[in-house]
Amino acid sequence: MDFGTFLWTTFGAFLTLATFSFLYKDNPFYKIAEHLVVGVSAGYFVIILWHNALVPLLFQRLSDGDWYFLWLNSSKPWYWIPAILGAMMWTRFSRNYAWISRWPIALYIGIAAGLAVPLEMANRVNKQLYASMAGVINWGNFWGQDFLDVTSGYSQVIIFAGAIAGLFYFFFSKAHTGAFGGVAKFGIWILMIGFGASFGYTVMGRISLFINRIQGLGFWGEAAFDASNPNHSGWFLAVFWLMIMGIAAYVAVELVRFARQKA
Amino acid sequence: MNIFDRMMSLDRRWVFLFLAAVCVITYIIDFQIPIRVENEVKTIHEFIDTLKPDEIVFIAIDYDPNALAELHPMCYAVMEHCFRKNLKVIITALSQNGPGMAEQAIFDIADSVKMDREYNGVHYKGREIRNGIDYAFLGYKPYFQLVILGMGQNFRLPFPTDYYGTPLDSLPMMQGVQNYDQVSGVIAIEAGNIADAWIAYGQGRFYFPLALGLTGVMGADYYPFLNSRQIFGLMAGLYGAAQYEELADNPGLAKDGMRIQVYAHLVIILFILMGNVGYFMSRSEKKRQGR
Amino acid sequence: MRRQIPLALVFIFGVFMIFQYFVPHESSEWIYEFLLDWIYIIGIFALALGIWSLIRVSVAKIKARKANWGYPIITIAGLFLMILFGFTGYRDGSLGFHFMTAEGLSNPMFRNFFDYILIPIQSTMFALLAFFIASAAYRAFRARNVLASLLLVAALVVMLRFNPYMGPIGPYVADAASWLLNVPNLAAKRAIIIGIGLGMVATALKIILGIERGYMGKG
Numbered sequence: 162m163d164f165g166t167f168l169w170t171t172f173g174a175f176l177t178l179a180t181f182s183f184l185y186k187d188n189p190f191y192k193i194a195e196h197l198v199v200g201v202s203a204g205y206f207v208i209i210l211w212h213n214a215l216v217p218l219l220f221q222r223l224s225d226g227d228w229y230f231l232w233l234n235s236s237k238p239w240y241w242i243p244a245i246l247g248a249m250m251w252t253r254f255s256r257n258y259a260w261i262s263r264w265p266i267a268l269y270i271g272i273a274a275g276l277a278v279p280l281e282m283a284n285r286v287n288k289q290l291y292a293s294m295a296g297v298i299n300w301g302n303f304w305g306q307d308f309l310d311v312t313s314g315y316s317q318v319i320i321f322a323g324a325i326a327g328l329f330y331f332f333f334s335k336a337h338t339g340a341f342g343g344v345a346k347f348g349i350w351i352l353m354i355g356f357g358a359s360f361g362y363t364v365m366g367r368i369s370l371f372i373n374r375i376q377g378l379g380f381w382g383e384a385a386f387d388a389s390n391p392n393h394s395g396w397f398l399a400v401f402w403l404m405i406m407g408i409a410a411y412v413a414v415e416l417v418r419f420a421r422q423k424a
Numbered sequence: 425m426n427i428f429d430r431m432m433s434l435d436r437r438w439v440f441l442f443l444a445a446v447c448v449i450t451y452i453i454d455f456q457i458p459i460r461v462e463n464e465v466k467t468i469h470e471f472i473d474t475l476k477p478d479e480i481v482f483i484a485i486d487y488d489p490n491a492l493a494e495l496h497p498m499c500y501a502v503m504e505h506c507f508r509k510n511l512k513v514i515i516t517a518l519s520q521n522g523p524g525m526a527e528q529a530i531f532d533i534a535d536s537v538k539m540d541r542e543y544n545g546v547h548y549k550g551r552e553i554r555n556g557i558d559y560a561f562l563g564y565k566p567y568f569q570l571v572i573l574g575m576g577q578n579f580r581l582p583f584p585t586d587y588y589g590t591p592l593d594s595l596p597m598m599q600g601v602q603n604y605d606q607v608s609g610v611i612a613i614e615a616g617n618i619a620d621a622w623i624a625y626g627q628g629r630f631y632f633p634l635a636l637g638l639t640g641v642m643g644a645d646y647y648p649f650l651n652s653r654q655i656f657g658l659m660a661g662l663y664g665a666a667q668y669e670e671l672a673d674n675p676g677l678a679k680d681g682m683r684i685q686v687y688a689h690l691v692i693i694l695f696i697l698m699g700n701v702g703y704f705m706s707r708s709e710k711k712r713q714g715r
Numbered sequence: 716m717r718r719q720i721p722l723a724l725v726f727i728f729g730v731f732m733i734f735q736y737f738v739p740h741e742s743s744e745w746i747y748e749f750l751l752d753w754i755y756i757i758g759i760f761a762l763a764l765g766i767w768s769l770i771r772v773s774v775a776k777i778k779a780r781k782a783n784w785g786y787p788i789i790t791i792a793g794l795f796l797m798i799l800f801g802f803t804g805y806r807d808g809s810l811g812f813h814f815m816t817a818e819g820l821s822n823p824m825f826r827n828f829f830d831y832i833l834i835p836i837q838s839t840m841f842a843l844l845a846f847f848i849a850s851a852a853y854r855a856f857r858a859r860n861v862l863a864s865l866l867l868v869a870a871l872v873v874m875l876r877f878n879p880y881m882g883p884i885g886p887y888v889a890d891a892a893s894w895l896l897n898v899p900n901l902a903a904k905r906a907i908i909i910g911i912g913l914g915m916v917a918t919a920l921k922i923i924l925g926i927e928r929g930y931m932g933k934g
Binding site: 184185202205206209210212213214216217218221222272273276280281283284285288289291292296320355358359361362363364365366367368369370371372373374375376379 | 437440443444447448451490492493494520521523524563564565566569570573583584585587589623624625627628629639640641643644645648651652653654660661662663677680681684685688689692
């Protein structure tokens, strides 16, 4: 790692700690990081959209035309039509002309809705219902396996009954009384187990995000002291200790402020 | 105020500090934990392991930096496995900041693959991986459902050029590669609802083998698709990434992170138990006082 | 006419897309590919709306000198610097502006801004959630009734499944977690997936038939 990269890594570490400082309280360092990421993220997206989408899909297809004919003499001049339709979307901000934006929106919504109907029906509903029933009607699953084996017929019955009961609880609009209510009660029990499993996974997911930040800061610290790096010099350590002293100074100021408040 | 009331009114910043301290101390202390491998991850590893050289794998890197912690280790492990097996890789990044994540992964793995290494007792000679020959990075396009559908007709429909502006027809590895029919399988590493699009609009329409790498938050939600065989494998969260690293014998950030994860979970469980003990003791105290 | 034509467009294209799913004929495929090709381009302009919105709001805050008006300057500066770096790059050894070719994507400053500004801040913002979930677990996760207790037990089993310090019960906890994820959790999530699928199909049909018109806005 060269010194330039180490300076950038240090800046990244500073921004990481600035963002973490929000846990103590909202402060200018956090606000700077928050506003910076919004701007940089938007700028990044503009560039990606330009180079990856607009240029290859539109400009390159019109590039064999001449600008003084507005590229209408290119081999594919019809690509002007989706460009104009797309530009019509920008009238959304105008009070008088916002109705023009409905045409391209209608085109997109119609296509998306039409695609969704068969594909979502097939993949979210039909295949899931089929999978629920296939395990139950295969009698071979009920013999020769442990009761708690995931592939056993008994587990498949629980899956089938649980899925139907879950739908009884939240999808069908009949009141939860009598036998229907009993099935709905079983359904909410199954749903609660599912939500518990999701919570367990969510805890793992969130903690992982923090662990990665610790690893990132650890990597920065290791780079500062990595004598095996051929580019390593005293400047690495100087930058590292400058940053540590800055953090210590901020913590000291906050502790003094906290002590004064208490007193 | 008794001790249970004090517990209930504890400033949350002490909770933050305790969790942070446990994680940092666990990071500093060097130790390993065993990783138990589950079937849903094993199937993905076996799928890639049994492919022949020059077969094509499609890796969709559809996540932003906010999911980097769990998905980057997964992506690195899978990608290095593919390149070590001399497979060709097509990469897309259908999320907003995905191209940056994909490019970082490609550069880091390219450096790693240059070195001679031994995994699972097999010696792999270092080699250079070349853009357009060993991999094709197609980049980003908006509206992922339509892009996934479009690639099923022809990759050139949504991606006439690659990320760097090179026409797909001039990339050697894309010669004769039209659509998913020429691809052995798709490994989609996802952080949002693009996963649903790969299942419904991709696998549901074109029937290619699909495996998912997901964040922990989404992990539990995709077991039905595994059961219905719409996906053949599932890696969920840091634990899924650690399992893949274990299978590939390529320890990385995931295995390192799991040892911290174990203690962090014990801290969360402690907080849950403390909270419940405090709640029930406070409640019975109030009942006793007739409140 | 301002509402009738968009409704007609939604109906025509929606019905065509449903129709073409079942019709593998060449003509149907040709129109389908043609529409997809156009929609990619239309979609790019729609996404640019968000960027314009951000610039408009930030400039308005700066002009009005509202509280903390200095921070939107940082946002605008970050935005324009990224755009500047994304359009500058080296070709044949010299630095220049390149709009129609992608040298900017390889600009070291463009990459450094992504790697050392965007990644640390965005990933750290989500890392804050780890602390909030710990605080929420302490303050709000109560086994008040049977259902909450069921949720709690399921969560504990899933969280402990990879813990190597469980002693002799460790493998049983891991097996129990595996069964929990692959059986009752699967059943619950399947119910949710089917419910969502039916809801999505119903909403899509309502849009195509013109019953649902929220996308058109007012007027």
